[in-house]
Amino acid sequence: GENVEQHPSTLSVQEGDSAVIKCTYSDSASNYFPWYKQELGKGPQLIIDIRSNVGEKKDQRIAVTLNKTAKHFSLHITETQPEDSAVYFCAASRNSGYSTLTFGKGTMLLVSP
Amino acid sequence: DAGVIQSPRHEVTEMGQEVTLRCKPISGHNSLFWYRQTMMRGLELLIYFNNNVPIDDSGMPEDRFSAKMPNASFSTLKIQPSEPRDSAVYFCASLKVSRGQRNTEAFFGQGTRLTVV
DSSP, X not given: OOXXXXXXXXXXXXXXXXXEXXXXXXXXXXXXXXXXXXXXXXXXXXXXXXXTTOSEEEETTEXXXXXXXXXXEEEEEOSOOGGGOEEXXXXXXXXSXXXXXXXXXXXXXXXXX | OOOOEEEOSEEEEOTXXXXXXXXXXXXXXXXXXEEEEETTTEEEEEEEEETTEEEEOTTOOSTTEEEEEEETTEEEEEESSXXXXXXXXXXXXXXXXXXXXXXXXXXXXXXXXXXXX
C-alpha cells in the first residue's frame, strides 16, 4: 500500500517568514495530493490540493509543488501569520472511484508574532 | 449543509465497557471513512464505506472494533470491550465519488475524543 512520509514534525518560524513542509510517497500510481490544516479541537480541513498533471499550484500565500519523478511534494506558506499555526497533513491517493487517502504524520507549525 | 456531524464530542468510559461513536455524513456524499488519530500513529484509516457497503476494513485494529452504515445518512463505530489503548480522537469523513471521476475533497467531522480509563 501507499506510504507517506512527512517532514519536519515540528516547525517554528517568525511571523512574516516562509514555511516549507515536505512529503514523499511510495505508490507511483498515486496522482492526487491534498494538504489539510487541523486547528486545535477541530477536524482536518482541506487547504489546497494538486493533481499529477500539474507541477505547481498557488492560492494566495499558499503553494504546492509536485515532483512525480522523485515522488515528493511540498507545501509552501509565505508571509506566515500567527493564525497559520496549526498541524498540517499531506496525503496521497490514486485517482479511482474507490481510492482512499493515506496521510503523513503531520507537521506542527508554530508562527511566533 | 452543517457538514459532517459526529457525536459525542467527548466520551470517557471505563475499560471493558461498550462504546458507540456516531457519524452523519454530508447529504449527497456516497463515501464515508472512519479515522483514528493518535500522537504516535497520526491519522490511520480504520474502515471505508462506499454506497453504504464496507469496501476496505483492513485498518480495523481487531475484532473488538466494528462499523456499520445502515443507510446513507448514518454510520456507527463500535468498540466492545473498550481498552485504555483505544483512547484517541476518532474522525469521520465523507466525500462524493463516482467511477472515473477525479478525487474530490474529503470533509471531516469535529471528531470524538475517546478516553478509556
